Amino acid sequence: MSKHALVQIQKINKFYGSNHVVRDLTLDVREGEFLTILGSSGCGKTTTLRMVAGFEQPTDGKIFVGGVDMAEKEPYERDVNTVFQSYALFPHMSVFGNIAYGLRMKRIPKKEIRKRVMDILDLVQLGGFERRMPAQLSGGQKQRVAIARALINRPKVLLLDEPLSALDLKLRKQMQLELKRLQRKLDITFIYVTHDQEEALSMSDRIAVMHDGMLEQVGVPKEIYEAPASKFVATFIGETNLFEGMVSAVDGDAVSVAVESGTICGRAEGFQKGEVVAVSVRPERMRYSTSPVKGFTIQGVVREQIYVGSVLKSIVVLPNGHEIKLERLAGDVLPMDGPVYLSWQPQDARLIHPRDQEVYHAVETAVME
Amino acid sequence: MSKHKFRASTLPVLATVGPVSLWLAFFVAIPLLYVLVMSFCSIDENYNVVFQFTLANYRNLLDVNYLQIYVQSILIAFFATAFCLVLGYPFAFLISRTFQSRKTILYMMVIIPFWTNSLIRIYGWRTFLGASGWLNRALTALHLIDSPVEFLFNRGATVLGMAYVLFPFMVLPLYTAIEKLDQSQLEVSADLGARGGATFFNVVLPQTVSGVFSGCIMVFIPSLGYFYVADILGGGNSDVIGNLIERQFQSGNNWPLGAALSIILIAVTLLLVKLYQKCGGDMQSLGV
Ligand SMILES: Nc1ncnc2c1ncn2[C@@H]1O[C@H](COP(=O)(O)OP(=O)(O)OP(=O)(O)O)[C@@H](O)[C@H]1O
Ligand SMILES: [Mg+2]
Numbered sequence: 001m002s003k004h005a006l007v008q009i010q011k012i013n014k015f016y017g018s019n020h021v022v023r024d025l026t027l028d029v030r031e032g033e034f035l036t037i038l039g040s041s042g043c044g045k046t047t048t049l050r051m052v053a054g055f056e057q058p059t060d061g062k063i064f065v066g067g068v069d070m071a072e073k074e075p076y077e078r079d080v081n082t083v084f085q086s087y088a089l090f091p092h093m094s095v096f097g098n099i100a101y102g103l104r105m106k107r108i109p110k111k112e113i114r115k116r117v118m119d120i121l122d123l124v125q126l127g128g129f130e131r132r133m134p135a136q137l138s139g140g141q142k143q144r145v146a147i148a149r150a151l152i153n154r155p156k157v158l159l160l161d162e163p164l165s166a167l168d169l170k171l172r173k174q175m176q177l178e179l180k181r182l183q184r185k186l187d188i189t190f191i192y193v194t195h196d197q198e199e200a201l202s203m204s205d206r207i208a209v210m211h212d213g214m215l216e217q218v219g220v221p222k223e224i225y226e227a228p229a230s231k232f233v234a235t236f237i238g239e240t241n242l243f244e245g246m247v248s249a250v251d252g253d254a255v256s257v258a259v260e261s262g263t264i265c266g267r268a269e270g271f272q273k274g275e276v277v278a279v280s281v282r283p284e285r286m287r288y289s290t291s292p293v294k295g296f297t298i299q300g301v302v303r304e305q306i307y308v309g310s311v312l313k314s315i316v317v318l319p320n321g322h323e324i325k326l327e328r329l330a331g332d333v334l335p336m337d338g339p340v341y342l343s344w345q346p347q348d349a350r351l352i353h354p355r356d357q358e359v360y361h362a363v364e365t366a367v368m369e
Numbered sequence: 370m371s372k373h374k375f376r377a378s379t380l381p382v383l384a385t386v387g388p389v390s391l392w393l394a395f396f397v398a399i400p401l402l403y404v405l406v407m408s409f410c411s412i413d414e415n416y417n418v419v420f421q422f423t424l425a426n427y428r429n430l431l432d433v434n435y436l437q438i439y440v441q442s443i444l445i446a447f448f449a450t451a452f453c454l455v456l457g458y459p460f461a462f463l464i465s466r467t468f469q470s471r472k473t474i475l476y477m478m479v480i481i482p483f484w485t486n487s488l489i490r491i492y493g494w495r496t497f498l499g500a501s502g503w504l505n506r507a508l509t510a511l512h513l514i515d516s517p518v519e520f521l522f523n524r525g526a527t528v529l530g531m532a533y534v535l536f537p538f539m540v541l542p543l544y545t546a547i548e549k550l551d552q553s554q555l556e557v558s559a560d561l562g563a564r565g566g567a568t569f570f571n572v573v574l575p576q577t578v579s580g581v582f583s584g585c586i587m588v589f590i591p592s593l594g595y596f597y598v599a600d601i602l603g604g605g606n607s608d609v610i611g612n613l614i615e616r617q618f619q620s621g622n623n624w625p626l627g628a629a630l631s632i633i634l635i636a637v638t639l640l641l642v643k644l645y646q647k648c649g650g651d652m653q654s655l656g657v
Pocket of ligand 2: 045046047161
């Protein structure tokens with residue numbers, strides 16, 4: 001919390017008719033940070049971004065940018081610029097015209113416009129392209145123009161709505177690095193929207209995971225991956241194995257949980273005996289053995305093995321039919337349909353509270369039926 | 370070999386293109402040719418057409434009385450076009466940017482009059498604007514005027530009538546052009562600091578200029594020709610080129626002169642369309 005919050009979103013809600021698209025969303029974005037809003041399709045990411053940009057009004061709640069309430073501010077009055085997913089370049093203007101647009105609207109002298117446009121063209125590695133028309137550019141080049149156009153006014157905050165989703169994988173990786181470099185160099189706050197968890201993990205200072213209009217968890221990538229706060233986060237970010245059960249014993253930070261296939265162990269604080277929990281174990285944290293070992297194990301049968309280059313993925317079926325994913329460096333192949341004994345280090349199992357909102361959803365569904 | 374080829378490939382082409390070509394020949398090419406030939410013919414003392422080549426018809430078009438009417442007609446067409454554009458642009462914008470159910474209603478408001486006979490609708494205006502029409506009666510009842518005002522039988526009434534009849538021809542191409550405009554471009558513009566006016570002149574207008582052009586052509590050209598509007602609302606005080614042509618074929622009974630005038634009007638039309646194409650307009654939005 002070294003730097004203060006530049007963008008403060010306070011308990012905003014958005015309804016489209018009776019459709020509750022954003023629910024009680026509260027989020028602080030710090031100055032100079034790269035914050036990613038991550039969530040599946042239709043969860044309200046774009047809507048949230050559009051409310052910050054000023055294209056939509058929150059049904060209730062407040063948004064502050066630099067401490068100023070945005071409620072009465074039109075998009076053209078906000079120190080916020082947006083990079084749209086569809087680029088939305090002006091087709092009748094050259095690259096120069098597109099990028100210069102924001103400066104022209106601010107009535108900056110012609111000479112200065114020229115200099116600033118040329119500078120930013122170099123920055124996005126498009127030097128020499130100023131005369132081209134948008135129709136003469138490739139997807140990646142268009143995206144660079146869109147980014148340059150949004151950056152030229154030196155906004156306090158840059159909003160990016162899935163800016164790379166239309167690009168092919170290789171170009172996307174390259175642009176990810178470039179965006180990150182740009183953000184560091186210009187020291188502008190980025191709010192980046194994506195549904196690609198890998199992209200979010202690799203680029204962000206912090207990630208805000210959104211689900212069904214609500215924020216599930218906000219944290220640095222490592223925290224999000226290793227300490228998911230909800231079942232949704234655990235399953236959405238990377239792959240995981242979830243066990244549901246009840247806490248059967250607590251001994252310091254060592255917790256035992258009774259699940260269908262036996263008693264499993266984990267390490268966590270703040271749980272009490274009798275609580276209903278979910279336990280998440282990442283596939284790469286699973287240990288395995290083909291012969292019984294001492295201590296805690298779960299027995300299953302190897303059902304499938306998939307070779308994906310650097311790693312080998314296996315699926316193990318438990319007696320109750322539950323499938324467990326297992327991932328290890330490509331090495332020895334497990335005997336198909338043979339027995340396997342699974343275990344893990346207690347610290348690799350993450351206990352998750354059933355969240356209030358999960359209960360809330362259950363109640364809501366029940367009420368609706 | 371070549372005979373076989375003829376049967377296999379030429380026949381279906383002939384069968385599909387043939388009737389259309391015949392249709393075009395009969396109803397477009399031959400009448401046009403007829404008018405063209407007619408415009409170079411002479412008339413005898415009994416006003417019968419004789420096939421004797423002359424340029425007199427074209428020379429006669431330069432008569433001072435005619436020149437006055439050309440100017441008047443062009444002015445009427447110009448104001449009708451301007452009127453349509455000023456009203457039609459915001460209207461087309463509204464149709465294309467509103468939600469679906471209202472869009473249908475607004476669209477129908479343009480299309481339904483378009484489907485009903487314009488002659489009848491022009492007579493409707495006459496009843497509305499006439500000395501004992503509704504407007505005068507309403508104004509009298511409100512004590513705004515003492516005696517009926519003459520709204521009809523002047524150039525203003527003709528401009529109004531032309532604009533009214535041709536309004537859909539302005540709105541439809543404009544609507545097509547505006548509809549193509551990506552909504553997010555307006556947002557980008559606002560995002561980059563442009564207010565409504567700046568967005569309009571920098572982003573919206575440049576990208577819909579082809580719609581403006583085609584709308585203007587499609588209002589301007591018929592405005593030169595719709596003689597019945599000038600007759601009914603203008604009452605002989607605001608003749609357009611169409612009235613001149615009509616008169617030659619009817620009371621004047623000078624067909625070659627009427628034909629020459631028609632040819633000139635067609636030539637002007639083609640010229641304007643060519644100009645429109647030169648400026649990058651696409652023919653589709655002209656309905657061609
Ligand atoms: N203008 C609108 N009118 C009505 N409903 C809308 C409107 N815009 C979005 N929605 C609805 O709001 C919900 C959230 O939409 P939003 O565009 O914010 O999702 P998203 O998280 O950006 O999804 P994606 O990843 O697919 O872009 C969706 O259910 C969508 O149908
Ligand atoms: Mg979206």
